[in-house]
Amino acid sequence: MTTRTYPVALITGDGIGPELVESALTVLDVVTEQHDITLEKTFLAGGAEAYRQSGAALSAEAVETVRISAATLKGPVGLPDVRMPDGTEAGLLGGILRNGLDLYANVRPIRLLPGVESKLRVEAGAIDYVIVRENTEGLYAARGKGVATSSAVADTLLVTRAGVERVARRAFEIARGRAGAPGDGGRRVTCIDKANVLRSMYFFRSVFLEVAADYPEIEAECLYVDAAAQALVLQPEHFDVIVTESMFGDILSDLGGGTVGGVAFCPGGNIGDHCAYFEPIHGSAPAIAGLDRANPISQILAAAMMLDHLGEQAAGDAVRQAVAAASAAGETRVDHTGAAIDGTKAVTEAIVRQLRIVRPLQ
Ligand code: IPM
Numbered sequence: 001m002t003t004r005t006y007p008v009a010l011i012t013g014d015g016i017g018p019e020l021v022e023s024a025l026t027v028l029d030v031v032t033e034q035h036d037i038t039l040e041k042t043f044l045a046g047g048a049e050a051y052r053q054s055g056a057a058l059s060a061e062a063v064e065t066v067r068i069s070a071a072t073l074k075g076p077v078g079l080p081d082v083r084m085p086d087g088t089e090a091g092l093l094g095g096i097l098r099n100g101l102d103l104y105a106n107v108r109p110i111r112l113l114p115g116v117e118s119k120l121r122v123e124a125g126a127i128d129y130v131i132v133r134e135n136t137e138g139l140y141a142a143r144g145k146g147v148a149t150s151s152a153v154a155d156t157l158l159v160t161r162a163g164v165e166r167v168a169r170r171a172f173e174i175a176r177g178r179a180g181a182p183g184d185g186g187r188r189v190t191c192i193d194k195a196n197v198l199r200s201m202y203f204f205r206s207v208f209l210e211v212a213a214d215y216p217e218i219e220a221e222c223l224y225v226d227a228a229a230q231a232l233v234l235q236p237e238h239f240d241v242i243v244t245e246s247m248f249g250d251i252l253s254d255l256g257g258g259t260v261g262g263v264a265f266c267p268g269g270n271i272g273d274h275c276a277y278f279e280p281i282h283g284s285a286p287a288i289a290g291l292d293r294a295n296p297i298s299q300i301l302a303a304a305m306m307l308d309h310l311g312e313q314a315a316g317d318a319v320r321q322a323v324a325a326a327s328a329a330g331e332t333r334v335d336h337t338g339a340a341i342d343g344t345k346a347v348t349e350a351i352v353r354q355l356r357i358v359r360p361l362q
């Protein structure tokens with residue numbers, strides 16, 4: 001077999017970021033060797049610490065490196081005390097990377113691993129859906145652009161036809177590649193909106209339904225966001241793929257994380273037509289940074305999504321299988337705060353051990 005080589009960029013980030021990325025790289029070293037993959041790595045400074053030191057959360061050259069890399073793996077960023085003059089956090093890269101590189105689909109799988117006890121009374125397998133969060137417009141398009149006087153502030157929610165079309169299409173394509181919802185096996189895409197109140201949301205829904213007509217084999221349904229929040233708790237097995245506006249997707253992905261043991265189990269991809277980066281969906285938890293307590297699973301699963309994106313799905317599957325096996329064996333337990341009971345390194349080693357176990361081909 002010949003070696004496949006990919007240039008990848010790495011942004012280790014702030015707080016627990018460096019130890020999470022180190023853990024993911026340990027796993028990547030093993031799995032890439034097993035699958036004859038070479039990752040040519042470029043490390044980039046980015047986040048709140050980078051902003052504090054240089055005045056830029058990510059330099060223009062670093063953005064360019066992300067753009068031309070085959071994919072980027074990013075740790076969590078942000079430090080609560082590093083702020084912009086307007087009060088928002090300075091070290092966040094969402095505006096720079098998601099809008100800057102037009103990474104319009106924020107793909108967030110929510111999956112309950114075997115061995116993780118959900119607060120809901122469900123077994124592993126019962127929660128397995130993907131949130132596709134629109135990533136370049138919606139309410140967060142107002143990022144850094146709100147209109148303010150000393151007594152009033154307004155942020156605008158933007159929905160464009162082209163924006164909804166492309167993200168809805170992405171959601172249907174993802175549904176095509178899946179086995180359907182855990183509850184009934186139905187392939188469906190659920191549009192989550194607030195079309196009963198906001199005109200922008202009615203437009204989002206209308207364009208979604210137009211796109212749905214091109215995918216007759218996949219059920220298209222629409223749900224208001226308040227009802228959806230309840231349904232994700234009461235009937236998570238109903239969901240297969242969800243498409244939604246940016247702020248709703250932000251909130252609902254943390255809600256979903258809360259049903260599968262916490263956001264520290266949840267990876268996400270920010271994917272455009274030409275480049276992409278992968279990250280945990282949570283923050284940088286500076287309070288536990290450097291203490292070997294952070295749960296690295298979100299970062300490791302983000303690395304698996306990156307492998308899929310590179311076209312190396314067998315390697316991605318191997319990582320997901322190793323994570324599930326280590327979790328099922330009780331080797332990746334977390335406490336009530338979400339911290340890794342046995343430590344970041346021990347969890348990483350347990351996953352590497354599982355990777356090294358030769359499994360029969362399936
Ligand atoms: C996320 C985060 C970011 C977002 C913040 C930190 C800007 O919460 O990726 O979910 O809201 O997009």
Ligand code: MN
Nearest residue numbers: 250251254281
């Ligand atoms: Mn969030």
